Amino acid sequence: MHDRPFSAGFEATEDRLGHGAPVCAPIFVDDGIRSPTGPDDVPGCGRDSHKVIWEVDRLPPHTEAHQPPHPKDTPVTISTPGRTVPVRVHFDELDPWGMLHHSRYAVLLDRAILTFWSEHGADIDPSRSAFKGAMGVVRDLAITYRAPISGICELAVCFWVESVGRSSVVYGFKLLSSDLSVLHAEGRRVDVNIDPGTLTSAPLSEAAREVLMTLHEAPPPH
Known part of the structure; x- marks a missing residue:
């Protein structure tokens, strides 16, 4: 013992x-x-x-703990056809709860589309615009809100062209987080080209059609 x-x-x-x-x-x-x-x-x-x-x-x-992460923990990048433009939410666009007011989603889309056209020579001053006798106005706008946007932040607007008619164009769009992992809103917008003098619909110029076709995409999957 x-x-x-x-x-x-x-x-x-x-x-x-x-x-x-x-x-x-x-x-x-x-x-x-x-x-x-x-x-x-x-x-x-x-x-x-x-x-x-x-x-x-x-x-x-x-x-071993070195297992692949759960799908819910893996950021998923949402498809972004057409053109993606960064935009910023400002303080005066927030509602009393600190979230982006629903009416401002359309403004962010406007900023992105205008940025795109400005890069191709469009200007609100007809004398300086590369597209003479053109004036685009919104005829129809549909938005589905998916997830709220909180506080001052950077976002990304993705938009593409679904179809082009004689005087109209149909845009599809998504409003995404800056890392493209969160879908905040999506929808479609119909723009009509009108004559500045008569304020009636007018055919799109060939120059405008060429620019629009650079954005032409089939509607992407969600």
Whole structure:
């Protein structure tokens, strides 16, 4: 019989398997004599003369924590056909609850589309515009609100052309978070080209059609 008492406590050991997540496994210690199965395999020792400590071991690789992230934790980039223009929400566009007022969604879309046309030479001053005798007005606008927008922030407006008629164009659009992972709103807008003098519909010029066709896309999946 050993006259040295068994020690007790918790002990962290080295990674015996070389990988995996830590778990606790019992090990018996007789004043420096270690036994993974218990004191019965230590000569002269009985079960009543020991205490148990726990050793940190590691699990096999299939239980390792390095598993692929859950789909809900993985950001998904939403498809952005056509053109995507960054826009900013300002303080005076927020409602009393600190969210973007619903009427301002259409304004953000306006800013994005006007930015696009300005890059191609359009100007509200007819004398400086590359598109003479053209004046686009909104005939129809439909918006579905998907997720609220809170506070002053950067956003992205994605828009594309679904169809072009004699004097009209149908835009599809999405209002997204700046990283393109959150869909805040989506919809469609119909613009009509009108004659500045008569304020009646007028055919789109060939120059305007060429620009519009750079945005022509089939409606994207959600």
